Amino acid sequence: MTVVSSAPMSRRDWLLSDRPQSRMQARLGRAYMTWRRFSANRLALLGLGILVLLILMAIFAGVLSPHSPVVGDLAGARLLPPGSPGYLLGTDDQGRDILSRLLHGSRLTLFVIILVAVIAAPTGLIVGAVAGYAGGWVDAVLMRITDIFLAFPKLVLALALVAALGPGIENAVLAIAVTSWPPYARIARAETMTVRNADYIAAVRLMGASPLRIVLLHVMPMCLSSLIVRITLDMAGVILTAAGLGFLGLGAQPPLPEWGAMIASGRRFILDQWWVATMPGIAILLVSLAFNLLGDGLRDALDPREAGQ
Amino acid sequence: MSPLLTVEDLRVSFPTRTGLVEAVRGVTFSLGRERLGIVGESGSGKSQTGRAIMGLTPPHAKITAKTLNFDGIDLLKASPAKRRDLRGDRVAMILQDPKYSLNPVMTIGRQIVETLRTHRKISSSEAKERALAMLEAVQIRDAGRVFDLHPHEVSGGMGQRAMIAMMLIAEPELLIADEPTSALDVTVQLDVLAILDRLVAERGMGLIFVSHDLRLVSSFCDRVIVMYAGRIVEEIAAADLRNARHPYTQGLLSCMPEIGQDRHPLPVLDRKPEWAL
Amino acid sequence: MSIAVSAHDVTVIYEDFKALDGVSIAVEKGQSYGLVGESGSGKSTLLRAIAGLAPVASGTLEVNGRKLEPRRRDKAFYRDVQMVFQDPYGSLHPRQTIDRLLQEPLAIHGISDAEARIARALDEVGLGTGFRFRYSHQLSGGQRQRVAIARALIVEPSILLLDEPTSALDASVQAEVLNLLEQIQRDRGLTFLMVSHDLGVVTHMCDQLAVMRSGQVVERLSAADLVAGRITADYTRNLMIASKGFVRTEA
Numbered sequence: 141m142t143v144v145s146s147a148p149m150s151r152r153d154w155l156l157s158d159r160p161q162s163r164m165q166a167r168l169g170r171a172y173m174t175w176r177r178f179s180a181n182r183l184a185l186l187g188l189g190i191l192v193l194l195i196l197m198a199i200f201a202g203v204l205s206p207h208s209p210v211v212g213d214l215a216g217a218r219l220l221p222p223g224s225p226g227y228l229l230g231t232d233d234q235g236r237d238i239l240s241r242l243l244h245g246s247r248l249t250l251f252v253i254i255l256v257a258v259i260a261a262p263t264g265l266i267v268g269a270v271a272g273y274a275g276g277w278v279d280a281v282l283m284r285i286t287d288i289f290l291a292f293p294k295l296v297l298a299l300a301l302v303a304a305l306g307p308g309i310e311n312a313v314l315a316i317a318v319t320s321w322p323p324y325a326r327i328a329r330a331e332t333m334t335v336r337n338a339d340y341i342a343a344v345r346l347m348g349a350s351p352l353r354i355v356l357l358h359v360m361p362m363c364l365s366s367l368i369v370r371i372t373l374d375m376a377g378v379i380l381t382a383a384g385l386g387f388l389g390l391g392a393q394p395p396l397p398e399w400g401a402m403i404a405s406g407r408r409f410i411l412d413q414w415w416v417a418t419m420p421g422i423a424i425l426l427v428s429l430a431f432n433l434l435g436d437g438l439r440d441a442l443d444p445r446e447a448g449q
Numbered sequence: 450m451s452p453l454l455t456v457e458d459l460r461v462s463f464p465t466r467t468g469l470v471e472a473v474r475g476v477t478f479s480l481g482r483e484r485l486g487i488v489g490e491s492g493s494g495k496s497q498t499g500r501a502i503m504g505l506t507p508p509h510a511k512i513t514a515k516t517l518n519f520d521g522i523d524l525l526k527a528s529p530a531k532r533r534d535l536r537g538d539r540v541a542m543i544l545q546d547p548k549y550s551l552n553p554v555m556t557i558g559r560q561i562v563e564t565l566r567t568h569r570k571i572s573s574s575e576a577k578e579r580a581l582a583m584l585e586a587v588q589i590r591d592a593g594r595v596f597d598l599h600p601h602e603v604s605g606g607m608g609q610r611a612m613i614a615m616m617l618i619a620e621p622e623l624l625i626a627d628e629p630t631s632a633l634d635v636t637v638q639l640d641v642l643a644i645l646d647r648l649v650a651e652r653g654m655g656l657i658f659v660s661h662d663l664r665l666v667s668s669f670c671d672r673v674i675v676m677y678a679g680r681i682v683e684e685i686a687a688a689d690l691r692n693a694r695h696p697y698t699q700g701l702l703s704c705m706p707e708i709g710q711d712r713h714p715l716p717v718l719d720r721k722p723e724w725a726l
Numbered sequence: 727m728s729i730a731v732s733a734h735d736v737t738v739i740y741e742d743f744k745a746l747d748g749v750s751i752a753v754e755k756g757q758s759y760g761l762v763g764e765s766g767s768g769k770s771t772l773l774r775a776i777a778g779l780a781p782v783a784s785g786t787l788e789v790n791g792r793k794l795e796p797r798r799r800d801k802a803f804y805r806d807v808q809m810v811f812q813d814p815y816g817s818l819h820p821r822q823t824i825d826r827l828l829q830e831p832l833a834i835h836g837i838s839d840a841e842a843r844i845a846r847a848l849d850e851v852g853l854g855t856g857f858r859f860r861y862s863h864q865l866s867g868g869q870r871q872r873v874a875i876a877r878a879l880i881v882e883p884s885i886l887l888l889d890e891p892t893s894a895l896d897a898s899v900q901a902e903v904l905n906l907l908e909q910i911q912r913d914r915g916l917t918f919l920m921v922s923h924d925l926g927v928v929t930h931m932c933d934q935l936a937v938m939r940s941g942q943v944v945e946r947l948s949a950a951d952l953v954a955g956r957i958t959a960d961y962t963r964n965l966m967i968a969s970k971g972f973v974r975t976e977a
Contacts, residue, residue, distance in 0.1 A: 158864050159856045166823050166859035339817035343877070346777055347831040348804035357830075361821050490896035491867070605765075634764035635923065635968040642972050661896065668971035704901035706930030708969065709953045714905035715930070718898035 177441040184437020190430035198246040205240035210395040212236035219413045230415045232406065234395075238419050241397035245420065248398045249427065252313050252382045253375055259317035261371055264324025269363060271325070272332025273355050283329065289322040295381060302390040309398065312391040316381050320374060327370055331363040365442035372435035376428035383424055399424050452479040453623055453655045454502065457516035461497045461506060472497040472510075474679035480623070484649060484656045486666035486687065488701075489676035498676070499625045499659045503542045504532045519623065538568040541616040545628040547608030551600040557611045558584075558596030561618050568619045583614040587644050606637035610644065617648055624649065627659045642669060663690070663701050675701070678725035697724055729788070730755040730885055730917040731776060731807075736785030738768075738775050738941075745771040747941040748785070753934075755884075758911065758918040760932035760949070762925060762965065768941035769921045770812075773887045776919070777809050789885065805835060808878035812890040814870035818862035824848075824873050825858045831881045847876040851906060868899035872906065879910065886911075888920040892927065904931060925969040929953060937962045 156173070160166040179185055197204065206226065212218075212235030222230040222238075229238040271282035289297070301315035335341060336359065344358050383400025385391035392398030394405075399420040406417030461473040473494040478485070489495040500506050502517070504524065517524040519540065524532065536542075544550040552560055561580040562573065571579075577596075584592035587610040600608055609629065616624065629645065630638040646669065649656045660666045666673055667687040675683040675698045683695040693699055700718035731753040738746035746768045753759040761769040774780040776787055778799040787794040789807060811817035818827060828847060832840045845855055851872040862870055871891060878886060891907070892900040904927065911918060922928045928935055929949045937945045937959065945959040957963050 158860065160859040163823070163825060163859055166825075166861070170861070339811040339813060340819045342779055343809070343811065343817050343874070344819075344830060345779070346804060346807075346809050347834050347877075347881070348799070348801040349830070349834050353834070358819060490898065636764065636964055639968050639972060646972075646974060663897070664971050668973065701897060704898050706901075706904065706924075706926040708926055708929050708966070712930075714908060715901040717901050717905065 174441050178437050181437040181440060183433045184440075187430040187433030187435075187437065190426055191434060194246050194427055194430070195250065197243055198250045201243040201247055205237070205243045207237035207240045209236065209241045209244040209397045219409065219416070221413070222415050222419075229419050230413075232402070232416045233409065233413075238402075238415065241402060242399070242419060242423050245397040245399045245402065245423070248309060248392060248396065249379060249382070252309070252316070253378060255313045256317045256320060256378050257371055257375075259314075260321040261324055261367060263317075264321040265328045265360060265363060265367060267321070268325035268328025268330075269332045269355050269360050272329040273336050273351065273359055279329075282325070286322045286325045289319065290326075292319075294319045294377075295384060298381060298385060299388070299390065302385060307390045307393060309392040309396065312382060312385045315385070316378055320378065323374075324367055324370065327366055328360075328363045331366055332359050335359055335362045365438075369435055369439045369442060372431055372438055375431040375435075379424060379428055379431075451521075452481050453520055454480040455516050455518040456480075456498075456502065457514060459498065459501060459512070459514040459517060461494070461501050461510055461512050463507075463510045469511075471679055473501065476676070476679075476681055478674055478681070478684065480655050480657065482622075482653050482655050483672065484658060484670040486670035486673040487657060487659045487676060488661065488663045488666050488673055490661060490701075492678070493676040494679040495659050495661075495676050496627055499542070499627050499657060502657070503540060503625055504536065505542070534568075537564055537616070537621070538619050539621050540623045540625070541619070541621040543609075543612055543616050543624065543626040543629045546632045547600065547605065547612045548632075550612060551608060551615075553600055556597050556599055557603070557615075561611070561615045564615050565618045580614070580618060583618045584611070586648065587611070587614045587617075588640070589614075606633050606641060609633060609641055613641070613645060613648070617652075620652060621654065623655045623657070625657045625659070628661070629658070630665075631660070631662075638665075663698075664705065680725070682724060695724075696721070728755050728791070729753065730757070730790060731759075731919055732788045733772065733776065734786045734788075736772070736775060736787060737783045738771050738780045739783045740781065745780070745941055746775065749938070749941070749943055750785075751936050751943070751946070753917060753919055755917055756915050757934060758920060758932040760928035760935035761919070761921045761938060762923065762928050762935055763938035764923060764965075766940065767938040769938045770889050771941075772938075773809070773889050773919065773921055777807065777887055778803075801835065804883075805881050806883055807885045807887065808881065808883040809887040809889065810871070810874050810878050810891045813894050814867050814874060815894070817874050818870055820862060823859050823861055824865075827862075827873065828877055828880055831877060835881055837881070843880060847880045850879065850910070851876045866899075867895050868902060871895065871903055875903075875906065875910070879914075882914075883916070885917045885919065888918060890922055891920070893922065893924065900927070907931070925952070925965060937965065 154165065155169045157165065157169060160169055212231065214235045217227065217231045217235040219233055220227050220231045222228065224230060227237050229242070231237055267282050267286065271279040297319045298315040301318060302311050305311040305314065341354060341358060344354055382391055383403065386398045386400025387404040389404065392401050394401065402420040403417045410417050456479065457477045459473055459476040460471065462469045462471045476498055487495045487498060497506065501512050502524070506512055512525065514525060519535070551557065558577070558580055561583060562576045565571070565576045565579060566573070581592050581596060584595055589595050589607065589610055595603065595607065595611065603611065626645065630641050633641060658666055658670055667690045670687050673685055673687050673690060674681050675695065677697050683693060683698045685693055690702070693702065697718070703716045704718055706715060729752050732751065734750050735748045736746055736750070737744065737748055749768065749772055751759065761772060763769045771780050775782050778797065782796040789803065794803070825844060828844045829840055832843060837843065844858065848855055848858060853869065853872050853876070857865070857869065862873065865873065888907070892903050895903060908931070910916065918931070920928065920931055929952055932949055934948050935952065936943045939961055944961050945957070947957065957966065
């Protein structure tokens, strides 16, 4: 084979090269292929766009908000309708600007999502992969524990936990995380079971790799893509659960601008001042939808079967 | 006598992300009531040729041909219903692994009976009788017992015999066998081939035997077509294979290690780019 | 001559199925030993038992004079014994580059100069460094099998277990891989224990062979004896006849 280096390669050709020259190029090329599959799906791009917007909102909430999210103008601006001068989305019963509260509320939403993902996903992954790879009594014990968690309805269990720990956003996050890892463990275990008898795992065993090394470096990467997809699709549910806990008064406490709590407080005026409850409702809807669209796109992009062709 | 099957300039291509991939690029041959072998390595287009004739090409693929004629019927113009009618009735196909081609939740006997009754208007008792006779014809000793078994309850060799029975029950005129014995052990392989050989001879069928194994094909067929990169590189009478002219055919023959031949290292195939032109 | 691998009266039981039933073989150092048989004969199970991948119920296995425990193998064992699997599509991790695959054994055994070793291993199996950062799905079957061989050789074992290394490959690619294996054996003085269902391949590669059927050894003979037809067991004779191809019996 001759190496032709005379013609300058376009960046795209460099990324798509079937004989990469470095570790970096191989990795970038693979990422680029995934991105191409993902970006072919318009709706998934839309979902990603909304989420990027959410993150920007959270970062720049302080700059973007025209008013304080917690201190309202009780005297002059109670329950103003959307479009009132200075209050684009109207105000609530305390005279607080709803737009500012939504902007600051996005921080809480992100906080919940990220913490739940950071706690639940690795827990589920480790429990599932270890159970699936070890088999025998380890598998039996770990999966029975998982089953116990799965036996309760998610919201009921979260409610019980928050009731025991005391209301507050941190405890709500903890409760949601504790109730959402078992499905991940099931997925990780199922993936591990299909992978553990593959020849390529036998080959690493034959190199003398320890079971821990095999699970961490060779089995877990195979579980990742289906887990990421599942987590993304679950995020809508997490947001709704967090909002539900907030709505019931067990999540974020006033005056924190948590979206669920905002709906709860707007409930009293839903007939006359509809915007108080509707605006945070739309925000929840949009973010949940975005996560669902993103999850669908990721499922196509990360499907391991694609690699075969 | 007009040939049973005429194929002229058959092309099969698949659209992929990187463009159109041509699996078969202009294949021409005709088949009478004889045994024709199609040989090639993976990616040579031999299986896709068989599938295109059978009408089993995946729907997104594009098939073109100047002629694709089976006993006076233009297969490319025939309606899907007409082609379905032909399949299993006048044209049948045996696939490599019986595990994947038999329905796992239906007994072997019922599958054979169903195949028969789809194409022939006969009573169920007569169908069963003929299915049992067919199972005996493929040398299944205990036909009555095998009739009531599910595919997973029989061995690979037995499954492939059942498959052959199912495919031949409607007495097709053309049989396409795609690697019919590659999943079987060598000793079983020969039994299955012997059964196939006898039935093809007795019933006067045309047979297309698709395989990667040049030696096996040449010992079984009358005529051999050698394919490379979607094209026919050589067509030769099986008996003359030793005098094959194309370097690819010669290379394929000589690169197999043979018992009693001490050749170290083995001659390897030097693929010339012009073969694929 | 000293014995590299020996199995004495080895039995392997999966649940209640006896996959190996009292099998004994002895492979001399530097020899190529073939295990021939059809599916279910136990030939691959014997290989897996030696590698520690099959549950040995009874019997003794020895490698280079050291007795092996039934289940556990230490790291030193894996520097002596490596294996190449049948299916080149299943034996390479689908999410790792060739570079990563070859690094793994070096990292496990704490071997330094990884860079040089990987480059050398790829050269040795005739791939060259152009393949180093590819993923396995970017390779053909023959190239994958070369990578699998490179991976086995990179820890410099003295014994290579070959489980039908060419049966999933096209005939012309098979010839290339068989030539490569012979070359490597000559260069490194390796001991081969090779499983195959193809008598042609086994007699080409091996000096000594054992014919197996239903978990037992039917016959042990040299390749020369097989070629000359000095066969005692009927089963071996049947295999010989079957490997010659189809013979039409004119009725």
